[in-house]
Amino acid sequence: MEPFAYNLEEEDIKRxxxxxxxxxxxxxxxxxxxxxxxxxxxxxxxPGELTMDHIIPIARxxxxxxxxxVTACKECNNAKKQLLPIEWNNYINNFDNTGHD
Structure with a gap:
């Protein structure tokens, strides 16, 4: 799977x-x-502690x-980065399975 959608035009991203x-x-x-x-x-x-997050990132x-x-706290938004929902779920499941809180 490609990490980013390479067929995006810069103008589309700006829009x-x-x-x-x-x-x-x-x-x-x-x-x-x-x-x-x-x-x-x-x-x-x-409200000031929440950020705007694209579930499917613009770059994807x-x-x-x-x-x-959606609204996202800064911690979640920073951790999610450019992940797609299924990638984010895998990240969370792996994190939870390591015994971390």
Whole structure:
């Protein structure tokens, strides 16, 4: 499996990042932040502690749509990086199986 979607044009990436910035200013995003939950670890955070994450990263062909964007704590977002959902689940399962918290 290729780590990134190599057929993406730079203009497509820029467009998706622009759309993400627009969504950050939307009432929809503000409501998601107000819930205060990280999509990945399900812990509660203040809105300022949450970040926007693309479930399928832009670099892997993901789009900046409401169905592909979730709130994530900085720890989860930094750990997830450019992983696809199945890769992230494998990472979490392997991490849990090592006996770490």
């Amino acid at each position: 998706q990042r622009r759309l993400a910035r627009e969504l950050r200013n939307s009432q929809w995003w503000k409501r998601k932040l107000a819930k205060g939950l990280c999509h990945y670890c399900c812990r509660e955070f203040s 062909g993901g789009k900046s749509t409401k169905g592909n964007i």
